[in-house]
Amino acid sequence: MWVATILLSFLTARAAALSIVELGNFDWTITSQNKSVSVPAKFPSLSHLDLYAAGVIDNPLHNLNEFIQRWVAYQNWTYSAPVIGLKSDAASTWLVFDGLDTFTDITLCGKHVGNTDNMFRQWYFDVTDIVSACKAKSKLSINFGSAPLVAQAIANTPGVEKWPVVPNNIQYPFEIPNREYIRKEQSDFGWDWGPAFASQGPWKPGYLVQFKSKDVYVRNTAVDVRKQDQLPLVIPDQSKPWVINASIDLIGNVPSGAKMNYRLLDLTNKTVCSGALSDVNVTSVSVAGLATIEEGTVDRWWPNGYGSQTLYYLDYDLVDSSGSTLASVSKRIGFRTIVLNSYPVSDADIAKGIAPGNNWHFEVNGHEMYMKGSNFIPADCFWPRVTPDFIRMILESVKAGHQTMVRVWASGAYSPDFMHDIADELGIFLWSEFEFGDALYPVAKSFLDNVREEVIYNSRRLSHHPSLAFWAGGNELENLMLPQIQQDDPDHFDRWIGEYETLFFDTIFPALFENQRSISYMPSSTSNGWEMLDYSKPIPIVPRLYNTTAGSIYGETDFYNYDSTQSFNLSAYPVGRFSNEFGFHSMPSRQSWQQQVDPEYLNFNSSVVVLRNHHYPSGSLNTSNFHNSSLGMVEMTLGIERWLPTPMKEDSLKNFTAWCHATQVFQGAFIKSQIEFYRRGSGMPERQLGCLYWQLNDQWVASTWASMEYDGRWKVLHYLGIDIYSPVIIAPYFDFTNSSLEVYVTSDLWSEAKGNAKFTWYDWSGNPLKVSSKSLSSFSVGAINTTKVLELNAKDTLPDLADAVLFMEHSTQGQAPNTDTTTTFTHENYFAPISLADAKLVDPGLKISYSAEKGCFSVTATKGVAAYVWLDYPNGAVVHFDANAFWLRKGQTREVGYTVVSDTTGGKWTDEVTVESVWDLTTRD
Numbered sequence: 037m038w039v040a041t042i043l044l045s046f047l048t049a050r051a052a053a054l055s056i057v058e059l060g061n062f063d064w065t066i067t068s069q070n071k072s073v074s075v076p077a078k079f080p081s082l083s084h085l086d087l088y089a090a091g092v093i094d095n096p097l098h099n100l101n102e103f104i105q106r107w108v109a110y111q112n113w114t115y116s117a118p119v120i121g122l123k124s125d126a127a128s129t130w131l132v133f134d135g136l137d138t139f140t141d142i143t144l145c146g147k148h149v150g151n152t153d154n155m156f157r158q159w160y161f162d163v164t165d166i167v168s169a170c171k172a173k174s175k176l177s178i179n180f181g182s183a184p185l186v187a188q189a190i191a192n193t194p195g196v197e198k199w200p201v202v203p204n205n206i207q208y209p210f211e212i213p214n215r216e217y218i219r220k221e222q223s224d225f226g227w228d229w230g231p232a233f234a235s236q237g238p239w240k241p242g243y244l245v246q247f248k249s250k251d252v253y254v255r256n257t258a259v260d261v262r263k264q265d266q267l268p269l270v271i272p273d274q275s276k277p278w279v280i281n282a283s284i285d286l287i288g289n290v291p292s293g294a295k296m297n298y299r300l301l302d303l304t305n306k307t308v309c310s311g312a313l314s315d316v317n318v319t320s321v322s323v324a325g326l327a328t329i330e331e332g333t334v335d336r337w338w339p340n341g342y343g344s345q346t347l348y349y350l351d352y353d354l355v356d357s358s359g360s361t362l363a364s365v366s367k368r369i370g371f372r373t374i375v376l377n378s379y380p381v382s383d384a385d386i387a388k389g390i391a392p393g394n395n396w397h398f399e400v401n402g403h404e405m406y407m408k409g410s411n412f413i414p415a416d417c418f419w420p421r422v423t424p425d426f427i428r429m430i431l432e433s434v435k436a437g438h439q440t441m442v443r444v445w446a447s448g449a450y451s452p453d454f455m456h457d458i459a460d461e462l463g464i465f466l467w468s469e470f471e472f473g474d475a476l477y478p479v480a481k482s483f484l485d486n487v488r489e490e491v492i493y494n495s496r497r498l499s500h501h502p503s504l505a506f507w508a509g510g511n512e513l514e515n516l517m518l519p520q521i522q523q524d525d526p527d528h529f530d531r532w533i534g535e536y537e538t539l540f541f542d543t544i545f546p547a548l549f550e551n552q553r554s555i556s557y558m559p560s561s562t563s564n565g566w567e568m569l570d571y572s573k574p575i576p577i578v579p580r581l582y583n584t585t586a587g588s589i590y591g592e593t594d595f596y597n598y599d600s601t602q603s604f605n606l607s608a609y610p611v612g613r614f615s616n617e618f619g620f621h622s623m624p625s626r627q628s629w630q631q632q633v634d635p636e637y638l639n640f641n642s643s644v645v646v647l648r649n650h651h652y653p654s655g656s657l658n659t660s661n662f663h664n665s666s667l668g669m670v671e672m673t674l675g676i677e678r679w680l681p682t683p684m685k686e687d688s689l690k691n692f693t694a695w696c697h698a699t700q701v702f703q704g705a706f707i708k709s710q711i712e713f714y715r716r717g718s719g720m721p722e723r724q725l726g727c728l729y730w731q732l733n734d735q736w737v738a739s740t741w742a743s744m745e746y747d748g749r750w751k752v753l754h755y756l757g758i759d760i761y762s763p764v765i766i767a768p769y770f771d772f773t774n775s776s777l778e779v780y781v782t783s784d785l786w787s788e789a790k791g792n793a794k795f796t797w798y799d800w801s802g803n804p805l806k807v808s809s810k811s812l813s814s815f816s817v818g819a820i821n822t823t824k825v826l827e828l829n830a831k832d833t834l835p836d837l838a839d840a841v842l843f844m845e846h847s848t849q850g851q852a853p854n855t856d857t858t859t860t861f862t863h864e865n866y867f868a869p870i871s872l873a874d875a876k877l878v879d880p881g882l883k884i885s886y887s888a889e890k891g892c893f894s895v896t897a898t899k900g901v902a903a904y905v906w907l908d909y910p911n912g913a914v915v916h917f918d919a920n921a922f923w924l925r926k927g928q929t930r931e932v933g934y935t936v937v938s939d940t941t942g943g944k945w946t947d948e949v950t951v952e953s954v955w956d957l958t959t960r961d
């Protein structure tokens with residue numbers, strides 16, 4: 037499938053130009069500011085990657101190199117190369133850069149070409165005159181300015197916007213300050229899950245384009261597939277025909293009388309329909325036309341688990357009046373609607389038990405659905421080395437996890453096309469955001485103009501993907517930054533709100549709206565949705581912000597509580613319509629640590645392990661702020677001590693391994709309990725319709741919120757997520773203060789399902805306990821709803837809370853969405869009415885064997901109940917087990933298959949797979 041994707045991108049770039057030379061074919065050199073370093077470079081690339089490849093610097097991710105290599109970011113680097121492939125008979129010559137990170141001064145043949153100041157924009161320059169006047173051998177040279185120094189210089193410019201510093205310093209720096217002034221990936225200056233390299237370079241491809249006379253070069257496209265008359269945030273009318281607005285952004289001259297033709301093909305290249313595009317508009321930079329496709333002509337695209345991911349090719353051409361083709365484009369598209377419903381809760385819904393207020397959920401192809409997913413951070417500190425295979429591995433982990441939506445967080449970079457191509461194929465919605473987060477931003481005209489170009493380029497570039505779900509303006513603005521500045525600077529709050537509206541409503545929304553009507557927009561994740569929607573107004577969205585009424589429920593929630601005394605306290609969890617962030621940090625496995633940290637530092641409290649924990653952010657550039665990092669380590673430690681047997685192994689490496697693993701079990705259990713809570717919310721007054729945990733992936737080896745490690749290993753959380761995101765789950769809800777236990781079955785199917793539930797109590801040695809409770813053996817559960825199946829008071833019914841485990845299971849007949857067959861859904865879960873730190877755990881006597889023939893491991897608990905059974909495997913391979921971190925009853929055997937992601941052991945990793953459970957955390961070596 038990737039081959040097809042490459043072909044597509046190539047076709048897109050193909051046009052009638054005389055010659056297109058990829059700048060990557062030039063022989064590049066990167067040179068330091070004082071010229072003491074001058075080594076071969078790649079294009080696309082970044083300074084750290086080229087310096088590492090040339091041996092000038094060590095692996096940036098090794099030990100504390102993040103701190104040692106700061107000097108790289110604090111100087112300019114020049115990428116230069118002799119120009120090759122220039123045609124002498126060209127009428128004009130252009131340089132096109134798909135991405136330059138960030139501040140550049142470009143020269144060709146010693147002549148100034150231009151400057152750039154936004155890594156998210158595409159830049160293009162007419163260099164015809166320079167080329168024709170160029171006498172000596174032509175050289176292209178791009179001087180990249182140090183982003184931290186340029187940002188500092190902007191901050192020091194007289195008259196530049198400043199924000200109050202006391203008492204909370206609203207523009208708190210993660211590491212390098214002043215990121216809010218510049219249009220560079222915000223996390224390049226540090227974040228609480230990653231390092232701050234602030235690298236620079238040509239991070240995306242570039243082209244030398246030459247024309248004869250009337251040629252055109254396709255530099256971008258936009259394809260908006262929508263229902264006729266559809267408007268953002270308005271529920272689309274599914275009976276209306278589809279409208280495709282297809283356009284080409286070009287360099288060159290479009291002759292008068294130009295026309296556009298299109299062909300819609302299925303993936304076998306069979307033509308579905310074709311013709312001329314109507315309402316064609318031609319400007320000096322763009323051409324656009326419309327096609328109308330009757331409802332029923334095409335099959336719809338559905339997300340993972342909800343139907344098939346039907347895709348089509350849209351081929352469209354620009355032709356002149358004599359019928360010759362000036363440019364052809366081929367885009368793979370899909371037909372679906374997705375809208376954020378933020379309308380007031382109707383009276384009919386209130387009668388169903390839904391609390392008043394506003395909705396905040398997604399509807400896909402006219403269906404309400406429960407979105408399950410996670411949050412994506414930039415796949416690597418250095419984007420040019422991110423391959424489609426790596427992204428596919430991440431998104432396949434998402435798909436395996438029954439997830440339907442990934443929020444591509446707002447302070448990284450706009451997704452590469454290939455990421456959306458893969459998401460289109462796998463059925464994963466990508467909630468996209470403009471790159472602003474956890475700061476207030478300037479509103480100077482030059483800044484806003486720069487942002488507008490960035491919005492136009494990226495929203496058009498990504499518009500054709502059915503996986504594109506949503507656009508949000510930025511991260512944690514309405515729920516964090518605005519309330520904070522209201523506290524810090526109450527007298528000027530109107531001004532700060534006004535500036536927020538200037539950027540996110542008056543600038544970003546119109547720029548998006550002019551280019552795409554099929555996608556909903558909200559200025560911020562998290563938000564309370566809109567209060568008024570009126571397309572007769574210049575700015576149609578009036579945000580609700582803080583205009584809320586007690587007893588009513590509005591928007592999304594974002595929840596972090598690092599006080600582990602509250603970790604499983606359901607009454608501490610937020611009640612909202614949707615949960616777009618919640619998480620807790622954990623250590624990566626010892627195996628991952630060994631990939632980036634030297635053996636002498638493999639200790640929970642070593643300087644390297646602690647300082648690579650950026651929670652809490654240091655707020656500075658050096659290693660002196662050990663204090664903030666230690667706070668994060670203490671939170672993990674307390675989480676373990678309160679909720680799990682505390683590891684204490686004599687062997688130092690085994691001790692470290694156990695501590696790393698224990699942090700993951702705590703993280704996984706805590707986040708799982710929140711997912712259970714949010715999913716049950718679908719049948720509660722809040723009518724909660726989505727949860728996306730923080731965070732999916734990692735960009736280095738450090739303590740972070742991720743459910744997957746940097747090399748693709750799944751943490752405990754990822755396995756528990758796969759389980760608890762199953763379509764129909766059974767889960768316990770326990771109140772530690774009064775010992776009341778309730779068990780619910782929650783379904784995200786689209787029709788009522790009927791099932792049976794079974795409950796068995798055991799002591800830890802695996803002997804059944806007689807416990808009487810009010811329970812339903814057979815039940816029905818409504819569409820996206822929940823039903824209570826058991827209720828008891830643990831203290832009143834159980835002889836010993838420390839020696840009791842509830843095993844619960846259900847088997848339910850239901851219909852998976854968009855199928856007409858009945859399927860049996862099953863799920864099992866366990867519950868202990870006391871912290872596992874206090875439970876009377878016994879050695880469950882785990883045994884493991886491997887069958888090469890069946891390609892699976894077989895695990896048995898021979899002596900008792902085993903909690904969080906963990907299959908572990910050595911370095912050298914990355915393997916995803918079909919299940920892990922599960923529980924076993926005494927005498928139960930579970931077969932566990934696996935998928936090999938990568939393997940350099942020649943298959944020998946299977947010999948070294950071990951099994952343990954939380955009981956093993958405390959046992960001596």
Ligand SMILES: *[C@@H]1O[C@H](CO)[C@@H](O)[C@H](O)[C@H]1NC(C)=O
Nearest residue numbers: 068069070071072073107111
């Ligand atoms: C050039 O710059 C590097 C890095 O900033 C520095 O280490 C080196 O001493 C400088 N060399 C000269 C000759 O100034």
Ligand SMILES: *[C@@H]1O[C@H](CO)[C@@H](O)[C@H](O)[C@H]1NC(C)=O
Nearest residue numbers: 112139140141179180181182
């Ligand atoms: C470094 O880059 C900045 C930003 O482009 C520029 O203003 C400055 O002149 C450059 N300095 C050198 C020595 O190249």
Ligand SMILES: *[C@@H]1O[C@H](CO)[C@@H](O)[C@H](O)[C@H]1NC(C)=O
Nearest residue numbers: 040043301303304305306366
């Ligand atoms: C469809 O056409 C494209 C472009 O000509 C070609 O690359 C591709 O292999 C064809 N696909 C099939 C299934 O025939």
Ligand SMILES: *[C@@H]1O[C@H](CO)[C@@H](O)[C@H](O)[C@H]1NC(C)=O
Nearest residue numbers: 281314315316317324325326
């Ligand atoms: C071209 O412009 C007209 C007038 O503004 C508009 O009605 C039409 O929809 C435009 N066509 C496209 C493809 O946007």
Ligand SMILES: *[C@@H]1O[C@H](CO)[C@@H](O)[C@H](O)[C@H]1NC(C)=O
Nearest residue numbers: 388389390719723818821822
């Ligand atoms: C969920 O199920 C309950 C019990 O059948 C029912 O009263 C409630 O209206 C349902 N909620 C929704 C939103 O349909």
Ligand SMILES: *[C@@H]1O[C@H](CO)[C@@H](O)[C@H](O)[C@H]1NC(C)=O
Nearest residue numbers: 380567568580582583584585
């Ligand atoms: C608050 O919202 C309500 C609608 O929910 C609206 O009628 C009212 O005018 C709003 N108040 C303010 C101060 O915006």
Ligand SMILES: *[C@@H]1O[C@H](CO)[C@@H](O)[C@H](O)[C@H]1NC(C)=O
Nearest residue numbers: 640641684685686688691695
């Ligand atoms: C095991 O690691 C923990 C956490 O770092 C530490 O407190 C404890 O002393 C270690 N135990 C041994 C025996 O090294």
